[in-house]
Amino acid sequence: MATKKLAFVVRSLPYKTEASRLALTHAISSQTVEIYLNDGDLVEASISYVGDGVFNILKNQQAGKHYGITTNEGHAKNTLLLDLKVLICKEDLDKFGLTEENLVMDAEDLGGDMRANIVSYNEIQKEMETADHLLFC
Amino acid sequence: MGKLTIGTFSSLVGSMSLDFAVKLSEAAVKKGHKVDFWMSGNATMLAKKGQKAFKDYSFLSKTLQEMLATGNFNITACEACAEARGYHKEDCPDGFQRKSMDWYLASTFEADRVLHIGGD
Numbered sequence: 001m002a003t004k005k006l007a008f009v010v011r012s013l014p015y016k017t018e019a020s021r022l023a024l025t026h027a028i029s030s031q032t033v034e035i036y037l038n039d040g041d042l043v044e045a046s047i048s049y050v051g052d053g054v055f056n057i058l059k060n061q062q063a064g065k066h067y068g069i070t071t072n073e074g075h076a077k078n079t080l081l082l083d084l085k086v087l088i089c090k091e092d093l094d095k096f097g098l099t100e101e102n103l104v105m106d107a108e109d110l111g112g113d114m115r116a117n118i119v120s121y122n123e124i125q126k127e128m129e130t131a132d133h134l135l136f137c
Numbered sequence: 138m139g140k141l142t143i144g145t146f147s148s149l150v151g152s153m154s155l156d157f158a159v160k161l162s163e164a165a166v167k168k169g170h171k172v173d174f175w176m177s178g179n180a181t182m183l184a185k186k187g188q189k190a191f192k193d194y195s196f197l198s199k200t201l202q203e204m205l206a207t208g209n210f211n212i213t214a215c216e217a218c219a220e221a222r223g224y225h226k227e228d229c230p231d232g233f234q235r236k237s238m239d240w241y242l243a244s245t246f247e248a249d250r251v252l253h254i255g256g257d
Contacts, residue, residue: 012255019146019256022178022218022255023255030239032237033239036240036244036246133251
């Protein structure tokens with residue numbers, strides 16, 4: 001019985017490429033990974049938004065209206081609904097003039113009780129150091 | 138011998154990242170390591186049979202088939218990513234698998250190293 005920690009580090013812009021969306025959907029898939037593992041074994045995913053990646057969690061994304069696809073905002077909300085650990089780099093938010101008010105911080109409207117954490121890059125570094133594997137997207 | 142899990146998002150033509158990932162896999166397999174190779178997003182283009190070799194474009198099919206023949210190489214495409222691009226089960230080359238994303242995360246569980254090439 002063991003748990004492997006995977007740290008997804010989202011650093012790419014939303015919609016420009018598929019990378020950040022795939023980071024979120026892969027992290028969400030950690031919820032069903034047990035079907036491939038032995039009883040008691042787990043894969044635990046966390047998500048950290050750094051650099052341009054913080055734009056993935058902006059509120060009021062209009063991808064449905066303009067492109068007819070789901071939003072990264074919706075996926076970000078699902079990660080919180082599924083109790084994944086979510087970290088957002090404070091220095092990068094400051095750099096872009098973004099605050100908590102601009103971001104998806106919880107999934108309360110869907111019944112979730114997890115909140116995203118705005119933290120310094122040092123905290124994200126610690127998360128990466130404690131992970132078994134890093135996945136940059 | 139170890140196990141390497143490599144995840145790729147980049148396309149076959151238009152980026153050299155997939156070439157790098159396959160080269161790296163080849164080196165690892167030649168040393169006797171096991172490699173799980175995961176293709177998601179545009180990388181699923183590699184899971185389309187019938188590709189032809191041109192001097193101007195990457196052609197990785199021969200290398201992949203050689204690696205598959207060793208028994209130490211497993212190549213799997215994200216089923217949803219492939220279907221979204223019109224690559225169906227019958228388009229998949231021999232020896233390739235199609236699975237959902239949780240297969241990739243499960244593969245990382247026993248991997249000694251994970252290389253995730255997530256750019257495009």
